[in-house]
Amino acid sequence: MIEEIQKRPFVRPLFLWITGILCYAFLPTSLLLYVLGVLSALIFLFLGFSWGRGHAELQYDSRWIWGAIVSVLIVCLAVEVCWYSDRRIALVNEPASSLDLLATKAQYSLVNTFDRLRLSDEEKSILATLTLGYKKAMSRETKRRFSLAGVSHILAVSGFHVAVICGFLSFFCSFMPRWGIGRWIRYIILVGSLWGFVFIIGLAPSAVRAALMLSLYLTGRALRRVTDGYNTLAAAAFCMLAYNPYYLFDVGFQLSYLAVFFILFLVPRFKEWIVVRNPLLAMPWEWITVSIAAQIGTALLCFYYFGQFSTVFLFTNLPVTLLAMFLIPFAFLWLGYPVDFYGYGWIQKIVEGLVHGMVRVVDVFSALPYATITGRFSFFEMLGGYGFLVLCLIYMKIREPKVLLAALTLLLIISVKILIELFLIAGN
Known part of the structure; x- marks a missing residue:
C-alpha cells in the first residue's frame, strides 16, 4: 500500500493538507499554536545541528x-490558508474570490431563456438544475422524487x-x-470550453473537481x-x-470524491469478475458497474446526511443517464x-421530449413501494x-487474512451497536 502511495506524488500532500484543515477546524487555537510552535522549534534545531555535516550518507539516512x-x-x-480564508470572509464578507459572484450573474x-420552452414550471426547474446548476426554482417534492428514484x-x-x-x-473537434x-x-x-461551462453553472465544487481532473487528463494527453x-x-x-x-466540509465535495474513488477502484475489478464480450451489452454493463461502485462509496454518507438510500437505483440510472446524456x-x-x-423548432422539440421522458421515468419508479430505505447513521457508525x-479494499489489493479479520471485527462491532440501539428503541 505504501508503494502504491509513493507512485502517486499528490496523495501524501493531499492527506497532509486535509490534516491541517481538520486541525484548524477542530483543535483549540491555543493548542494548535502550541503544537505547531513546538514542531517548528524542533525543525530549526535539527537544521542547526545538521548544518555543515555534508555527508551524503548521513543525509540519505x-x-x-x-x-x-x-x-x-x-x-x-x-492552517495559514484556513486562517486567511476566515479573515477574508470576516473583513470583506464574501468568498476569497469574486469569481463566484460573476458566475452567479x-x-x-x-435561466430565463428556458421560459420559451413548452414545459411546466417543474420541468423547467429540472432542466435548469440539470444543465445550469440552478436549484432555487426546484421544489422539495421534485427533489424528493428524484431522491426516491435514486x-x-x-x-x-x-x-x-x-x-x-x-x-x-470532442465529437465536434474530431475533424x-x-x-x-x-x-x-x-x-x-x-479545456477553455470546460471551464466556461463550469463558470456558467456557478463553480459548483463537484463540477470544479471534474473539470480539474479532465483538464489534467487532457494536459497529459496533449x-x-x-x-x-x-x-x-x-x-x-x-x-x-x-x-x-x-x-x-461541503457535502457535494465529499460525495463527488468518494464516488469517483470507488469508481476508479471497483469498476476494473467488476469487469474482471464478470467479463462481458458482447458489444451490445458491454456499455450497459459498464454503466451498471459505475452506478454500483458509486452507490457503494456514497451509501454510508447518504445515510448520515439524508437518512435514506434508494433501492431502485439500478433500474433508474440507466434510462435517466441515457436521457441526460442527450439532453445536456x-x-x-x-x-x-x-x-x-x-x-430551431426541431431542437426545441427534442429538448422538450427528453425532459418529458426523464420526468416520466422518475415519477414511475419513485412511486413504487419500498423504493427507498430510511435510517440515519451516527457519525461514528458512518466512520466505522x-x-x-477501506479494510475490504485493502484486502482486495493485498489478500492478507489479517486485514479481512480486522474488517469483519469492525463490522461486528458496528452491527452490535446498531442492534443494541434498535432494542433500546423497541423497549421504549
Missing part, C-alpha cells in the same frame, strides 16, 4: 526526517455533466488533426504522458482545497442556436462503516 519537516510545513501552510442570465445525483452538476460536455465537444499545432488548438478549445486516475483525483482535490479549504448537449445547443435559423470498506 536522515531522509525520513526531511520528509517529516516537509510534512510539518505543509500542515502549517494549510452569468447563470441567471441564461437519481438525485443527476441534479447535482458533477463529473457526468462535465464528461458529457467534453464528449460533445481537427491530432498532431502538431492541431493537437494544441483542440486542447485549448476543450503532452503524450501516461495519466493515473488516483493521482489526478488527488491533484484535483489538492488544488480545490488550496483555493478554498472549506470545500472539505441538446439543451446547450438550443441555448446558443439563433431563434430565426432553420432547425468507511473503515470497514
Whole structure:
C-alpha cells in the first residue's frame, strides 16, 4: 500500500493538507499554536545541528526526517490558508474570490431563456438544475422524487455533466488533426470550453473537481504522458482545497470524491469478475458497474446526511443517464442556436421530449413501494462503516487474512451497536 502511495506524488500532500484543515477546524487555537510552535522549534534545531555535516550518507539516512519537516510545513501552510480564508470572509464578507459572484450573474442570465420552452414550471426547474446548476426554482417534492428514484445525483452538476460536455465537444473537434499545432488548438478549445461551462453553472465544487481532473487528463494527453486516475483525483482535490479549504466540509465535495474513488477502484475489478464480450451489452454493463461502485462509496454518507438510500437505483440510472446524456448537449445547443435559423423548432422539440421522458421515468419508479430505505447513521457508525470498506479494499489489493479479520471485527462491532440501539428503541 505504501508503494502504491509513493507512485502517486499528490496523495501524501493531499492527506497532509486535509490534516491541517481538520486541525484548524477542530483543535483549540491555543493548542494548535502550541503544537505547531513546538514542531517548528524542533525543525530549526535539527537544521542547526545538521548544518555543515555534508555527508551524503548521513543525509540519505536522515531522509525520513526531511520528509517529516516537509510534512510539518505543509500542515502549517494549510492552517495559514484556513486562517486567511476566515479573515477574508470576516473583513470583506464574501468568498476569497469574486469569481463566484460573476458566475452567479452569468447563470441567471441564461435561466430565463428556458421560459420559451413548452414545459411546466417543474420541468423547467429540472432542466435548469440539470444543465445550469440552478436549484432555487426546484421544489422539495421534485427533489424528493428524484431522491426516491435514486437519481438525485443527476441534479447535482458533477463529473457526468462535465464528461458529457467534453464528449460533445470532442465529437465536434474530431475533424481537427491530432498532431502538431492541431493537437494544441483542440486542447485549448476543450479545456477553455470546460471551464466556461463550469463558470456558467456557478463553480459548483463537484463540477470544479471534474473539470480539474479532465483538464489534467487532457494536459497529459496533449503532452503524450501516461495519466493515473488516483493521482489526478488527488491533484484535483489538492488544488480545490488550496483555493478554498472549506470545500472539505461541503457535502457535494465529499460525495463527488468518494464516488469517483470507488469508481476508479471497483469498476476494473467488476469487469474482471464478470467479463462481458458482447458489444451490445458491454456499455450497459459498464454503466451498471459505475452506478454500483458509486452507490457503494456514497451509501454510508447518504445515510448520515439524508437518512435514506434508494433501492431502485439500478433500474433508474440507466434510462435517466441515457436521457441526460442527450439532453445536456441538446439543451446547450438550443441555448446558443439563433431563434430565426432553420432547425430551431426541431431542437426545441427534442429538448422538450427528453425532459418529458426523464420526468416520466422518475415519477414511475419513485412511486413504487419500498423504493427507498430510511435510517440515519451516527457519525461514528458512518466512520466505522468507511473503515470497514477501506479494510475490504485493502484486502482486495493485498489478500492478507489479517486485514479481512480486522474488517469483519469492525463490522461486528458496528452491527452490535446498531442492534443494541434498535432494542433500546423497541423497549421504549
